[in-house]
Amino acid sequence: MTSGSTQAHAPTPSIPGELKIIQDATCTFCGCVCDDIELTVKDDHIIEAKRACILGKSWFLNHSVEDRPSCTIDGNPASLEQGYDRAAQILTHGKYPIVYGLSDSPCEAQRVAVSIVDWISGTIDTTTSVCHGPSGMAFQGVGEVTCSLGEVANRGDMIMFWGSNPAESHPRHFTKYSLMPKGMFLPNGRKDRTCVIVDVRRTKSAKAADIFIQIKPKKDFEALWTLRALAKGIELDPELVLRETGVEFSVWSDLMDRMKACKFGVIFFGMGLTMTRGKHVNSEALLALTRDMNAHTRFVAKPNRGHGNVTGADNVVSWRTGYPFGVNHARGYPRFNPGEYTTSDTLANREADCAMMIACDPMANFSQPAREHLATIPYIALDTKETPTTRSAAVAFAVATYGINTGGTVYRMDDVPIPLRPAFASPHPSDYDVLTAIEVRVKKILGIT
Amino acid sequence: MLETFILIPGRTTDQGCGVSEGKFKDRYQNAIRALQVAPGDMTRLGLAEGDRVRLTGEEGQTVEVCITAAKKEELPEGLLFIAYGDISSRMMTGDTHGSGMPTSKGMEVTMELVQKAVA
Numbered sequence A: 001m002t003s004g005s006t007q008a009h010a011p012t013p014s015i016p017g018e019l020k021i022i023q024d025a026t027c028t029f030c031g032c033v034c035d036d037i038e039l040t041v042k043d044d045h046i047i048e049a050k051r052a053c054i055l056g057k058s059w060f061l062n063h064s065v066e067d068r069p070s071c072t073i074d075g076n077p078a079s080l081e082q083g084y085d086r087a088a089q090i091l092t093h094g095k096y097p098i099v100y101g102l103s104d105s106p107c108e109a110q111r112v113a114v115s116i117v118d119w120i121s122g123t124i125d126t127t128t129s130v131c132h133g134p135s136g137m138a139f140q141g142v143g144e145v146t147c148s149l150g151e152v153a154n155r156g157d158m159i160m161f162w163g164s165n166p167a168e169s170h171p172r173h174f175t176k177y178s179l180m181p182k183g184m185f186l187p188n189g190r191k192d193r194t195c196v197i198v199d200v201r202r203t204k205s206a207k208a209a210d211i212f213i214q215i216k217p218k219k220d221f222e223a224l225w226t227l228r229a230l231a232k233g234i235e236l237d238p239e240l241v242l243r244e245t246g247v248e249f250s251v252w253s254d255l256m257d258r259m260k261a262c263k264f265g266v267i268f269f270g271m272g273l274t275m276t277r278g279k280h281v282n283s284e285a286l287l288a289l290t291r292d293m294n295a296h297t298r299f300v301a302k303p304n305r306g307h308g309n310v311t312g313a314d315n316v317v318s319w320r321t322g323y324p325f326g327v328n329h330a331r332g333y334p335r336f337n338p339g340e341y342t343t344s345d346t347l348a349n350r351e352a353d354c355a356m357m358i359a360c361d362p363m364a365n366f367s368q369p370a371r372e373h374l375a376t377i378p379y380i381a382l383d384t385k386e387t388p389t390t391r392s393a394a395v396a397f398a399v400a401t402y403g404i405n406t407g408g409t410v411y412r413m414d415d416v417p418i419p420l421r422p423a424f425a426s427p428h429p430s431d432y433d434v435l436t437a438i439e440v441r442v443k444k445i446l447g448i449t
Numbered sequence B: 001m002l003e004t005f006i007l008i009p010g011r012t013t014d015q016g017c018g019v020s021e022g023k024f025k026d027r028y029q030n031a032i033r034a035l036q037v038a039p040g041d042m043t044r045l046g047l048a049e050g051d052r053v054r055l056t057g058e059e060g061q062t063v064e065v066c067i068t069a070a071k072k073e074e075l076p077e078g079l080l081f082i083a084y085g086d087i088s089s090r091m092m093t094g095d096t097h098g099s100g101m102p103t104s105k106g107m108e109v110t111m112e113l114v115q116k117a118v119a
Helices: A054-061 A080-093 A107-119 A133-142 A149-155 A173-178 A204-208 A220-232 A238-245 A249-261 A280-293 A310-321 A343-348 A368-374 A431-446 B013-021 B026-032 B039-045 B086-090
Strands: A019-025 A037-042 A045-050 A071-073 A097-101 A123-126 A158-162 A194-199 A211-214 A264-269 A298-303 A354-358 A379-383 A395-398 A409-411 A417-419 B004-010 B034-037 B052-056 B062-069 B079-083 B107-115
Touching: A037 A054, A045 A054, A054 B013, A071 A080, A080 A354, A080 A379, A080 A395, A080 A431, A097 A107, A097 A343, A107 A123, A107 A310, A107 A354, A107 A409, A107 A431, A123 A310, A123 A343, A133 A280, A149 A173, A149 A264, A149 A298, A173 A264, A194 A204, A194 A249, A211 A249, A220 A238, A220 A249, A220 A280, A238 A249, A264 A280, A280 A298, A310 A409, A343 A368, A354 A431, A368 B086, A379 A431, B013 B026, B026 B034, B026 B079, B026 B086, B034 B039, B039 B062, B062 B086, B079 B086
Parallel strands: A097 A123, A097 A354, A158 A194, A158 A264, A194 A211, A264 A298, A354 A379, A379 A395, B004 B079, B034 B062
Antiparallel strands: A019 A037, A037 A045, A071 A395, A409 A417, B004 B107, B034 B079, B052 B062, B052 B107
């Protein structure tokens, strides 16, 4: 068996017509990566997913084996061998090849993708760049005072969410990790915690808050610096604070008093910060506030990560190249420059001339200039489902679903690695298998032994 | 002079479930094609459920989309909400301001009525 193969945890064979129970299966829909799911499997589909949230149930129950070719070339069915050959030709003939996605692939497959990019002197980027990429930049500037979700469950008595709506994006966040659990130092669970939510709209998560603070749109930076000033004891003009943040000074002052008084504060932050004007400086402000708070009490911050293994992508690309995303190898060594080597830019600036899109859908999620350019270049797409991206690909692979059909390792949003326990086998190859086969052919074309 | 709104795309449960069901299926398509407008704005502008409006962004990019009333108090007046998807992406520009991230929330747009809903 190849080292790092996702087949290391192959599913146990199903007996036709009989039910199979998978204990402690791992849900890879979102960054919570809940690993306590009980699956009931019949033949080649999951009929029940106990303890999964609404998003997790939809994930598990809708990933049955799809009756479609494992590979198409220019929309026509092709053999996997033909697909691997064509993919390797595309990647090795380009002058500016890019590889993007990876956040819904296990770490073992991510590692192979980085190797391919290294061989072809290409650019690798992950969906982090359009998610918490700005936070990744902020981590480098400020650092990250952080902890595991286990520590949050056992210690966190002041739980804040900023620009994040876990009730809809991470439905078990409250119950499994942050608000409801009875922890080692919080025997009464929710009653021992204060929940604060800061957002520009009253999201469904706001119902869970003890204190909901609705700030002016695009004023996160100003609101966070208001708190930074209060943490440092700097005098502020209440009228200016109200005008800039849309919130009375007394509300911020009261919040700061509570933050200073807690024993273990946590700020979970979302894309309300990173996708809004300011982007990385918004994240920097929040991380700096968290750092500042440690002069008074223990305080940590964590980005709420979206895809199941987007955190793994950050880790794998970091330990392979030294940088988390947006990494260019054109000079034979890795260079990191968000805004230049990130995929939104290499496409919208019409620089990339071929691409491989792994478990992502830029044809649905990218800006129109980026999508228009992607439509003009040959690219390879790997996905479990048909998407606008797979439909326009020169070579499309229908791959097995990680965590349902294949094993491997994923990283939870708090950088804790978690193994996958697949439920049933798929006739389609895993993305690890596809990428490994493409890597072999790329090396052959380039004369690398 | 058209009024300027701030467009906030984001996650919804239906959009998330729809991704797993399939992006070409009804649940996902319905989720990403409904623009939520604050009830106060709808009343003030004489808009009704199902009306078709045109959004125009800062660089002239446009989309047409049907509107639905946001749940009470969920959206303050002046803000618009839509689930992430094709329409929200079309309102993004290609510029990432050196960050790799296009401005995907807090986009300034104008909104004008294109067609009244069929009663």
